[in-house]
Amino acid sequence: MKRKTFIKLSTTLMATPLLSSLEAFAQPERLKNWSGNLTYSTDNVFYPKSVAEVQQQVKKLNKLKGLGTRHCFNTIADSKDNLVSSKNLNKVVSLDKKAHTVTVEGGIKYGELAPYLHEQGVALHNLASLPHISVAGSCTTATHGSGIKNGNLASAVTGLEMVIADGSVVHLSKATDAEKLNAVVVGLGAIGIITKVTLQVQPTFMMRQRVFTDMPMAQVKQHFEKIVSAGYSVSLFTDWQKDSINEVWIKSKIGVDKDENSAEFYGAKAATKNLHPIIALSAENCTEQMGVPGPWYERLPHFKMGFTPSSGKELQSEFFVPLRHAVEAIAAVARLGKQIGPHLFITEIRTIAADNLWMSPCHNQTSVAIHFTWKQETAAVLKLLPLIEKELSPFNARPHWGKIFTMAPKILESRYEKLNDFKKIVAEYDPHGKFRNGFLNHELYNI
Template identity: 45%
Template sequence: MTVTHENNWAGNLTYRATAIHRPTSLGELRTLVASTDRIRALGTRHSFHRVADTTGALVSVDGLPRQIDVDSAASTVRVSAGLRYAEIASHVDGFALANMASLPHISVAGACATATHGSGVGNGSLATAVSALEMVTATGETVTLSRGDPDFDGAVVALGALGIVTAVTLDLVPAFEVRQYVYEGLAFDEDVLAVLAGAYSVSLFTDWTGPTINQVWVKQRTTDPELAVPAKPADGPRHPVPGMPAENCTQQLGVPGPWHERMPHFRPEFTPSAGEELQAEFMVARVDAMAALRAVYEIRERICPVLQISEIRTIAADSLWLSPFYQRDAVSIHFTLAADPDAVRPVLSVIERQLAPFAARPHWAKLFTLAPEVVRSRYPRLADFRDLTRRLDPEGKFRNDFVTELLAEPAGGARS
C-alpha cells in the first residue's frame, strides 16, 4: 500500500485516494476488494478527469501475474488486464488485433472500459474485440462474462463501476502488414468523408485555421488497393503536432511493416509527449459528420488560441450499452489542447453547444463540461446499466462522484 498524492499522466489532477494498492496475486486482490468500503481500478492514468478517482482506495492490477495465452483454434488471446497493448502485440505470432489506438502505451482494461478507439470505417472501438472478461466483484468473488451473456454488452464499457477487471479475452485476426502514408493540404470539403472511408485506417489532423486539412494519415493494408488522396504526399516523416519531432512516430513514407508497428501513431519505446496537454473528444453520427465539422470550423477563432491539434477519425457502430458508438457509426472530433484548464474549460462549453444539435457523445476519459442529465439522455441503455450496477454492486463500492452523478435517478424516478 502506498499513500498517494499522485497525478494523472497529464498532471492536471491529483488523485484523492487514501492509498494505491498493487496486489501481486488474485487472492490478495479478492481479499482487498472484499474488505474495502470504496475502491476503484487505476490503469495507465491516461484519463483527463476524475472518472478513475475515488476518495477511497485505488488498486492497480499491473502487479498481478502477467498472462498472454493465445488460443489458435478460437483466434483469441486471454491477457492480464493491466498489460499494455504494445506488450501484447509482440506475443501473438501469426495473429493480430484488428485495430489499435494511437498510443500503444495504454492498458487493455482501461482502454476497453472507456471505449477508447483507433480509426477505420470497418473498425469498432478496442472494446469490441473483447469476447470475455473476468472481474472481481464487490464481495470478492471472481465473475466471468462472455459474449452472448445477457449482461455482457453492459459490462465491457463499464467505467470501472462493476468491479476490478483482472483478465480480458480479445478476438484476433490473421496477421497483416501495413503501409503508412502522410498527405498534406486536403481540401475541407466532401472529399473528407471519402478519404476517411478509403483505407483500413485513416486519421485527419487539422488546426482549423484554414480551408484545408493539415495532414492525412493513411494506414493501408499491403493487400488492399492504394487510396488515391487528393492532396500532396509528405516529403518526409511527420508528427501530428506541427513543430514536434517525428522520430517518436511510427514508420511512414509507405514502408511496409507489421500491423503493430504501423497501426498506432506513436512507437511504444518512446513517450509521445511529457503530458503537457489536455484532451477532449466528441463523437457524432457519421451521417452528421460534415455538418458537425463545419459547425466546429465556424468557432475556430475561439478554439485556436488553446489548440495544439485536432484529429478526426471514424469508428464503426457497436452494441455496447455505454459505448459512444452504440448503434451508430461515428466520426470523432478530438482536440489536443493547452495544459491550461482555466482557459480550456470555457472553450469546451462553446464546442459542446455548437455540437449539441448532433447529440455528440463525449469520450469517457477526456474532458467535457456537459451536465450529467445531458450525457444520460444520449445513452438509450443507461437505465439498464444502472440496474446492472445495482445487481453487481448494491452498496456502490466501485462508484465515485463521476459515476454517481452519471447514474443518478432522474427527477420523478422515470427511467433514463
C-alpha cells in the same frame, strides 16, 4: 527552569520544523495521471499481483476504484478512499488459435501484448493512437483507433473476468452471456475490478502508412466518406486555423488496401518526410511513414511504445457524432476556430464502426470522433467546451468517457438509451456503491 531542561526543550523545538520538513520530504508524492493535469485524491494505492490479492483488497475495503495506466484526463478512475492498480496484472494467460482468442490479465499494455501476438502469427483488429494504455482500462472507457469498418477496442472483447463488490469472481462470455457482456464491457469502472480479458484475434498482417498535407476543407465537405475509407485506418488532423486539413494519415493493409502512393490525394500533397501530428514537433516518437512496410502494431498507433506520445503536457476532449452528420459537425467546430486556436495543439478526426456495447459512444451508430489535444490551460478549456458541446448538440454528440467534458448528466442520459438499464446492472453487481466515486455520482446518478 533548570538549565538542562531548557536546553532539552530548546533543542526539541529547534528540531521540530526540520523533522517536519524531513517527514514531508519523505512522503511519497501522490500519483498523477499521464499528462500531469490530475493528482489522484488518495495515497492508499494497492498493487495486487494475483486475482486472489484483488479479492482480498475488495473484501477489505469499503470504497475503492480500479486504476489502469492513468491515461484518463478526468476523475473517472479517481478515489478519495482507495485505488487498486492493475499494474502488476500484466501477463498473457493463454492463446487459443483454434478459437481465435487471446486471454490476458487486465493490466497488460497493448504495446506489450501486440509484439507477442505478432510472433504467434495473430493480430488484434485495431489499436489506439497510443500503445501505452492497458487493455482493461481502454475497454472500460470505450477507447478506440480509427477505421470506418473498425469497432473500438472494446468491440474485440469476447469474455471478461471481474472481481465484484463482495469479492467474488464473475466470468462473462460472449458465447453464454452475450447481452450481459455488452452491458459491462464498457463499464466505466462502476461494476468491479477487471482481472482478465479475452479478445478476438485474426491472422497477423503487414501495413504501410502515408501522410498527405494541406487538404482543402472543400474536399472534405464533398468527399468525406471516400477520404476516410481510403485505407484500413485514416486520421485527419487540423488546428482549425485555415480552411484546410493540416495532415491526412492513411494506414493501409498490404495486399488488401490500395496503396495511396501518389503525389496528391484529394488536393493534399504527399509528405516528403515523417511528420508528427503537431507539425512543429519532431516525428522521432511517431510510427514509420513514407510507405515503409511494417507489422500492424508498428503502424496502427501514431506513436512508438518506447517514446513519450503526443505532446506530453496536455489536456484532451473528444466528441462522437453519427457518421451521417460528419460534414455538418466539422463545419460547426470550424466556426469556433479563432476561439479554439490559441489553446489547441491539434484536433484529430477519426471514424469508428458501430457496436452493441451499451455505454459505448458508438452504440448503434457508426461515428465520427472529433478529438481535441489542448494545451494545459484548464480554465480556458473549460470555457471553450460548453461552446463546442453546444455547436455539436444538434447531432446528439456523446463525449469520450475518459476525457474532459462539461455536458450535464441529463443530456448524457438522453443520449444513452441503455443508461438506466446499465445502472440496474451496476446495482446487481455493486448494490452498495463500493465502486462509486464522485465522477459516477455526478455523471450517471446526478448526485
